[in-house]
Structures are given as structure tokens and as C-alpha cells.
Amino acid sequence: MSDNNRRPILGHGENLVGSFSKSNGGGEKSYPRSYEEAVNLVSSKLESLKADISAIPLNKKLDKVVVAVKLHESFLAKSYTPDTFFRNLDYENIGSRQWKTESGKESKLNFVKINPDNIENNINELMGFDTESFKNDLRKIEDIGLLEAEDIVLGFEDGWEKGRVELVLHPFEDTNIVLEKLFNLLNFSTEERESIKYKKYENGPLFVSLNISKEKLSNISTFNPLRTAHPLKVEVNTFNQEPFPVRVRAPEVLFEPSKKIGIIDGGVDISNPFFKPFVSQTFEISDLGSDQFLKHGTNVTSMALYGDLFDKYDNEKLSPPLLGVESIRAFPSTDPEDIDLYESIDFLEEVIPQLSEIDVFNISVGPVGSILDDDISRFTTALDYISYNYKKLFTVAVGNTGELDVPFNRIQSPADLVNGIGVGAYSVESSGEIIRAKYSSIGFGREGCKVKPDICEHGGSSERPLQVLNPEFYSMSNVIGTSFAAPVVARKAAELMLKSSDVGVLSARALLIQAASNEISDINAELGYGACVQNTDEILTCTENKITILYNNEMSVRNYAKLNIPLPQNSYAKKYKISWTIVTDTYPNPLFSEGYTSTALEDTFYPNENKFYYRFNKKARKMHIFKDADEIKKLEEQGYIKSTIQASTSPNKFSTEADLRSEQKWDTVVKKSSVHYSSTLEHPFIVLHALDRGEGRNRVRYSVAITIEAIDYEGDLYEEVLSEYKVLAPIGIKLESELRISL
Known part of the structure; x- marks a missing residue:
């Protein structure tokens, strides 16, 4: 099908959302020890703790002391927090993190504040609380004590002084x-x-x-x-070769862009004719700036405006960019020799809420050092707060440490944010294969965003660098790095919103990831969800037999929503591929590093609304309630009972919370796909379950992009869907070619 025949993706999928009810079962929990054994264990731990606290010098503690309560590996979920134990002993739960058992299993550690003068009474009271919840809480506990210094001081190299x-x-x-x-x-x-x-x-x-x-x-x-x-x-950690004379010409100024991207970096020299018509710099940190950071900020802005100039011919006049840039000069801080990142973060927290007209911001500067699972930086926390509170999207370069040894090659903060996009870099082999650029930092991310980087963009290589403009109007440079991949993704996200008012911050993120090249069943630490699509027009349009539907909505926590998939009943396609990407935002909780996302959505796919399980003892049969009516009657006579909900092809539950986490249950992004013969599909749907960690968040915002592809089909699936599902409508879009003509 030619590009001229592409059609807009379909919007208003939220009109296909219905209610759904589901009972949450769960068998009796197995505990690692008896109540009597638990009393003895906890008593001995508290006795040791009393002595350890007494040994802390007075100048190193307050009236209340923070201690670590470690739970057995079977009790990782938030719902297993021993709240009754804490409440009865007057312990204040002030946070949590992961810890590894001696066997290497993942478990949870709760930080609690206690009054050390009450420990002796606590020991005497253990047998006095007779409730079942207190007894079971006691049986979950593995250890109570103080953390060692090596569990607190993290990420320092041997030679650090x-x-x-x-x-x-x-x-x-x-x-x-x-x-x-x-x-x-x-x-x-x-x-x-x-x-x-x-x-x-x-x-x-x-x-x-x-x-x-x-x-x-x-x-x-x-x-x-x-x-x-x-x-x-x-520090500015990018690969930059010696400058050479500029070989392109500045664009003709035909218009002032109606939409801008925020570039948070080292600033831009806006007297440069390549930047002056399209860049403003209203907010600048109080320092005097530096040549190094100015060059980096200008190079990043060049990528945001014009992209890679490598393939431009000599003396070519550049096309005016569709989007402008609001340069926010946040680096360096007062002392360029010792950059205080907190100055920059304070500045951003003040400035970004004032930029109400800008939706997308790019950050290609951050602290050196790989992220740590037990530690969340202020930079990450600040961006996640801003994203959630002001509905902003941040694209963040993941770093250029990919060639270092494990674990020093892991992504860098704040690319571990859960409400934004961590951007890695890819390079292209001579065969055309896209691979991770060897310098691009790798995942995994942290709890709440296991798939990192989210997506990748071309970041250049020594064999094929990117070419960008420098601060001086007469020079440009070859550059390599994730710093220059990230602003391209920012531009594409903003383009989606520029081209369609039906696309917002969440849906732009969902569409970018849905259209990315990878379809992964396991966490991909190299390319994440894959390479970003080159042209945003492809993201916003469909072909005859591959259509995308956009659902934008919100729902109450602990409730269910049924997303009906508009599969036409009058289609003759024999096989379908159904894929979906779900994106939410969440209020961050940095006190609980293993529970950083306060809300999330769990998805389950149901291919046939008329198929149910019939169970008797340990036997189960999947039956169609109409086509198999006679056989169902015989099964019911034998004692088989129909399930309360339809048969799914997604797992309904996992054996442990660790399994749920490995399945990215608490992540803000989910991407899945499934191929089915049409005979197995009948009014398929996806059920979303809004999860929360009991922190007072009542609503979950989400955007879902569902793509239906009719495989080897000669009909017109797009028209069949529109004909049958009148509540859907093509989104309003202007393609880049149309925008340039109008401009």
C-alpha cells in the first residue's frame, strides 16, 4: 500500500471501555516457622538490637532509632507488610527496600522508627497479643537489626578520596x-x-x-x-571530534514554530543564525556558564531542531524545523569545578511549572554512576514528581558507560524515572541490522521501570558519527552518544502532539513504544522496546489491514475496566495479530525503593468472550457456552462448575510477588502481542486491573494503543472496523507534508 493511502489511526477507544467484575481468590499462606518459633526468634533479635543501639554514640542517633526489619522471601508484596506487628509495638514504618537472603532470593526490608527505651517491654509483650494477624506477622520476620555501613555507603570506586x-x-x-x-x-x-x-x-x-x-x-x-x-x-560525557567548517546553510525563516521542546542543558548561543529564529532562552541558572556546557547544549539543540546533518550535501539550505526549542540553561552550577546538581534541580522545580505550554523536555546531562536498586536519587524523584503533577514528558539519555564492566555499565540517573522515557543509542551494521551502540548504557531499570532503556535512537558510531552545529555559526562537529539520541525522541514525541490534538503526553509515550521495533517476551536490557520509528507520520497512520486504536482514560484504584477490541465480525481474515502497549503515570514514593510506583495497571487478555473454564477437582475444560452447550450440560451433571470469568490467555496470577515483579506488574509501561486464528477470536477484550499500594491515590490515568493486523488479508480491515464500530473515529492529524505546505 502506498503512503498516499495511509489513514489516520482511530481514536475514542475509551468509548469501547466497559465495566468488569472479578473475584480475587487466594489460598492459605504458608509460613516459614511456627508462632512459638517466631516468638523465640524475634525475642532474641530484639535482645541483640538493644545492645547494638546502646553501642551507638549519642551524637550519631536521635531519641528514636531507625532499625531494619527483614521479612522472609515469601512476603515481598506490600500487602504482607507486618502492619499489626508495627502498630502493636508502636513501631513507625518509614520506608522499605530490597534485600537478598543468604540463598540469593529477593525479599523486603522495612525501615522502622522505634523508641529504644521500650525494647524490653516489647519483648515481654510478644506473647500478649493474641490476634491471628499479629501472630502471622511475627512468623514473617527473618531479622531485626541495624544496617551495616557497607549497606549504606554505595557506588563508590576503590580510589575515591x-x-x-x-x-x-x-x-x-x-x-x-x-x-x-x-x-x-x-x-x-x-x-x-x-x-x-x-x-x-x-x-x-x-x-x-x-x-x-x-x-x-x-x-x-x-x-x-x-x-x-x-x-x-x-560531567559532560560524550564523544566529540574536532570541529570543521559548517557545510550547510541556515534555513529561510518562513514562520515561528507554534510548539516548542524544552532542552534542559548548558544553554545555546541564540545569536547563531541557525538558532536565533527558532530558540528562546528565558530561564538561565545564576552561574556564568562554561564553553564546555554551552557546546553540549548547542549540539543537543541542533539534534532537536535539525536532526543528523551527516547526509546533507554541501551548501544545502536546511528546512525550517517544525518545532522550536525553549533552552533552559540549568548547567553548570555556581562552581563549574564542582557542579552542585541540587542547584540545577531547585532551578528546574521552579521553572518547569511556569512553562505550561511546553509538554516535552529533554535531559542529556546527569550524574555519573550507574543506578542502584536500593537508592533513588533526588534528580529521578524530582522529575517523576514534576511529570505526574504537571503532566510533562521527560526524555533522558541513559548514559555512555556501556563498555564498562558490570555493574558499572548500567543506566545512569535520572534515566531510571518511571514517568518518562529513558533513551539509549543504537548503531547500524553494514548489513542494516540495528544493534545497541557499544557505548550505550544498558538496563535493567529499577522496580517500576524494569525495561530500560525504553527505546533507542541513532546515536552515531566511530564509523558513522552524527553531525551537529556548534555555538559558532561557522563550525560543526562529529558527535557520538546517547546525549544526541535523546533529543530526537523528544522531538518525535512533541511532533505527535503537534500533528494531532488527540495525542497527549501519555498517548505520545504509548504510541512511540507501540511503534518501536522490538516485541519482547523478556526484559531487553540492550534496546528496550526497540528502535524508534523514523517518521512520526507512520505512527499516526494505518494501512488497510494494520490499524491502531487509541484509548485514553482513567479509572479508580482496585477496580477493573474492560477494553473491548474492535475486531469486525464481518471480516473474512483468517489470522490476526493483536498487540498492545499500556502506559500510566504514577505518584512516586522514594521512601520505598522496591515499591516506588504507587499505582499500576495489570492487564489480562481474553480472546473469546463466550469461552469459560469448567472445573471439577483438578480437572479443567475450556468450553464455548453456545457451541458446546450439549457437552457443558453433561459436564455440569458430573459436578463441573463454570468459572466466573472468561478463559484468558494471560496468566491470572503468579506464585510469588517476585514473579509478579519479574513480569513487570508494577511497571508504568506494558507491551505485549498475540497471534490468533480468527476461529479462536470472538469479541476479544483486555481487562485492566488498577493496582495501588494503599497510599491514598484514588485514580490511575492511562493510555492504551492497540494494533490489529489482519495477516495475508485482501480485504479492508480499516473500513470494516469503522463500519461496525461507530463510536470510533479517525483522529484529526496533519501530516508533516501538509504542515510544511501550510507554513
Whole structure:
């Protein structure tokens, strides 16, 4: 089919959403020990804890002490938190993280604040609480104690002696008391104290940025309110060759772009004629800037506006960009030799809410060092808060550490954000095969975004670099790196919204991932969901026999929604491929690193609304309630009972919470596909179940892109769907060719 015959994707899929009810079963939970054994274990742990707390110097603890309660590996889910145990002993649960058992299994550790003077009474009271919930809570516990320093100080290289460090401290009611204790412990001068930056989020941890020596870090590593400490070094980590004379001409200024992308970087010299008509720089951090960061910001902006200039012929006049750029100069900070990332984050938290007309922002600068599962940086937390509260989309370069040894090759913060897109880089083999660029940092991501990078874009290679414009109007450079892949994805996301008012932040993200090249059954740590489609017109349009339907909606937590898939009953196609991408946003909870996403959607695919399971003892038969009516009657006479819901082809439950996590249950993105003969499909649908972790979030926003492909079909599936499902309609779009003509 020619491009001229492509048709708009279909919108208003939310009109096909119906209600669905489902009973949540669950058998009796198996516990690792008896109640009597649990009492003895917990009593001995509390006795040891009392002695350990007494050994903490007074200047390293507050009136209340934070201790770690480790649970057995079978009790990883939030619902298994021993709340009755905590409540009865007056322990305050203030966060959690993963921990590995001696056998290497994944389990959960809860941080709780306790009054050490009450430990003896706690031991005596253990046998006094006679409720079943308290007894079962006691049986979940593996250990109670203080964390060792090596579990707190994370990510430092062997040769590290001094530098900027991010401290994450447990929440206490009076932040000033915690900080005063910390500052006294550090023995900082007044000038040194004034250079320290900190941020306390509502219902979140206290983040602190400071410059510190190895000796002083060792001293505070046993400061009881300290949760984690990790290095916080920022540098421009890209591959950049010597500049050469500019070989293209600036575009003719025919219009002012109606939509802009936010580029958060080192700024742009807007006197350059390639940038002046299309770039504004309203907000700048208070420092004087630096040539290094200015060059990086300009190169990134060049990619956002014009893309790769490698294939342009000499003296070619560039086409005016469809989108403009709002350059937000957030780097470097006051001291270019010691970049305080907190200055930049404070600046972004103030500026971005003011840019209400900009939906998409790109970040290609961040701290050096791979992410850590037990530690969430302030940068990541801040972006996820902004994304959720202001409905913004961030594209973030994952980093260029892909050639380092494991685990130093893992993606870098803040590309581990759950409400945005972490962008990796691919290169193209001589055969045309797309592979991960060897420098591109790899996944996995953290809980809530296991698939990282989300998608990849061409980032160049030594054999085939990207070409970009420099700050000086007379020069350009060859560049390589994820820094230059990320703004291209940002541009494509913004283009989708520019070309159609029916596409918002969530649906742009869903459409980009749905159209990406990979269809994965396992987590892909190299390319994520695959390479980004080159032309956004392809994302917004369908062919005769491959159509995409967009569903935009929200739902209450713990409820179910039935997304009916518009498969036409009058079609003669013999085989279909059905694929879907689900995207949500979530309020982040940095106190619970293993439960960072407060809400999520669980999906189950049902190919036939008239097929149910009939079960008797351990036997099960899948039957069509109309076509198999006679046989069903015989089964019912034998004692078979019909299931309350239709038969699915997706797993309804998994054996453990660890299995659920490996299936990305709590992730904000899900991408799946399934191929079926038409004879097995009858009014298929997907059921969404809105999950929450009991933190007061009542609604879940979502966007779903479902693609139906009729395989080897000579009819017109697109028209058949529109004819049968009148509630759907083509979205309003302007193709790039139309936009350029009108401009």
C-alpha cells in the first residue's frame, strides 16, 4: 500500500471501555516457622538490637532509632507488610527496600522508627497479643537489626578520596534537628555549612548534597538517620571530534514554530543564525556558564531542531524545523569545578511549572554512576514528581558507560524515572541490522521501570558519527552518544502532539513504544522496546489491514475496566495479530525503593468472550457456552462448575510477588502481542486491573494503543472496523507534508 493511502489511526477507544467484575481468590499462606518459633526468634533479635543501639554514640542517633526489619522471601508484596506487628509495638514504618537472603532470593526490608527505651517491654509483650494477624506477622520476620555501613555507603570506586556526595536520610518530624546533628558530626565550618544543599519532599526522605572527604564519609556512615550515601559527580560525557567548517546553510525563516521542546542543558548561543529564529532562552541558572556546557547544549539543540546533518550535501539550505526549542540553561552550577546538581534541580522545580505550554523536555546531562536498586536519587524523584503533577514528558539519555564492566555499565540517573522515557543509542551494521551502540548504557531499570532503556535512537558510531552545529555559526562537529539520541525522541514525541490534538503526553509515550521495533517476551536490557520509528507520520497512520486504536482514560484504584477490541465480525481474515502497549503515570514514593510506583495497571487478555473454564477437582475444560452447550450440560451433571470469568490467555496470577515483579506488574509501561486464528477470536477484550499500594491515590490515568493486523488479508480491515464500530473515529492529524505546505 502506498503512503498516499495511509489513514489516520482511530481514536475514542475509551468509548469501547466497559465495566468488569472479578473475584480475587487466594489460598492459605504458608509460613516459614511456627508462632512459638517466631516468638523465640524475634525475642532474641530484639535482645541483640538493644545492645547494638546502646553501642551507638549519642551524637550519631536521635531519641528514636531507625532499625531494619527483614521479612522472609515469601512476603515481598506490600500487602504482607507486618502492619499489626508495627502498630502493636508502636513501631513507625518509614520506608522499605530490597534485600537478598543468604540463598540469593529477593525479599523486603522495612525501615522502622522505634523508641529504644521500650525494647524490653516489647519483648515481654510478644506473647500478649493474641490476634491471628499479629501472630502471622511475627512468623514473617527473618531479622531485626541495624544496617551495616557497607549497606549504606554505595557506588563508590576503590580510589575515591573526596568529592560531592548525595546523602539520603530517613524522614524525621524535625528536619532541623537531623541536619544539626549531621553538621556537628561533620565538624564543618560556617562557610562549609552554607555550601550544603538539601531538600525534603512531603512524605519523602531528606536529600542532602555536600562535598566531603572519605574520612568524614566513613564517620557519618554509622549516623543512624542515614539511609544511603552515593557519589554525585556531574560531567559532560560524550564523544566529540574536532570541529570543521559548517557545510550547510541556515534555513529561510518562513514562520515561528507554534510548539516548542524544552532542552534542559548548558544553554545555546541564540545569536547563531541557525538558532536565533527558532530558540528562546528565558530561564538561565545564576552561574556564568562554561564553553564546555554551552557546546553540549548547542549540539543537543541542533539534534532537536535539525536532526543528523551527516547526509546533507554541501551548501544545502536546511528546512525550517517544525518545532522550536525553549533552552533552559540549568548547567553548570555556581562552581563549574564542582557542579552542585541540587542547584540545577531547585532551578528546574521552579521553572518547569511556569512553562505550561511546553509538554516535552529533554535531559542529556546527569550524574555519573550507574543506578542502584536500593537508592533513588533526588534528580529521578524530582522529575517523576514534576511529570505526574504537571503532566510533562521527560526524555533522558541513559548514559555512555556501556563498555564498562558490570555493574558499572548500567543506566545512569535520572534515566531510571518511571514517568518518562529513558533513551539509549543504537548503531547500524553494514548489513542494516540495528544493534545497541557499544557505548550505550544498558538496563535493567529499577522496580517500576524494569525495561530500560525504553527505546533507542541513532546515536552515531566511530564509523558513522552524527553531525551537529556548534555555538559558532561557522563550525560543526562529529558527535557520538546517547546525549544526541535523546533529543530526537523528544522531538518525535512533541511532533505527535503537534500533528494531532488527540495525542497527549501519555498517548505520545504509548504510541512511540507501540511503534518501536522490538516485541519482547523478556526484559531487553540492550534496546528496550526497540528502535524508534523514523517518521512520526507512520505512527499516526494505518494501512488497510494494520490499524491502531487509541484509548485514553482513567479509572479508580482496585477496580477493573474492560477494553473491548474492535475486531469486525464481518471480516473474512483468517489470522490476526493483536498487540498492545499500556502506559500510566504514577505518584512516586522514594521512601520505598522496591515499591516506588504507587499505582499500576495489570492487564489480562481474553480472546473469546463466550469461552469459560469448567472445573471439577483438578480437572479443567475450556468450553464455548453456545457451541458446546450439549457437552457443558453433561459436564455440569458430573459436578463441573463454570468459572466466573472468561478463559484468558494471560496468566491470572503468579506464585510469588517476585514473579509478579519479574513480569513487570508494577511497571508504568506494558507491551505485549498475540497471534490468533480468527476461529479462536470472538469479541476479544483486555481487562485492566488498577493496582495501588494503599497510599491514598484514588485514580490511575492511562493510555492504551492497540494494533490489529489482519495477516495475508485482501480485504479492508480499516473500513470494516469503522463500519461496525461507530463510536470510533479517525483522529484529526496533519501530516508533516501538509504542515510544511501550510507554513
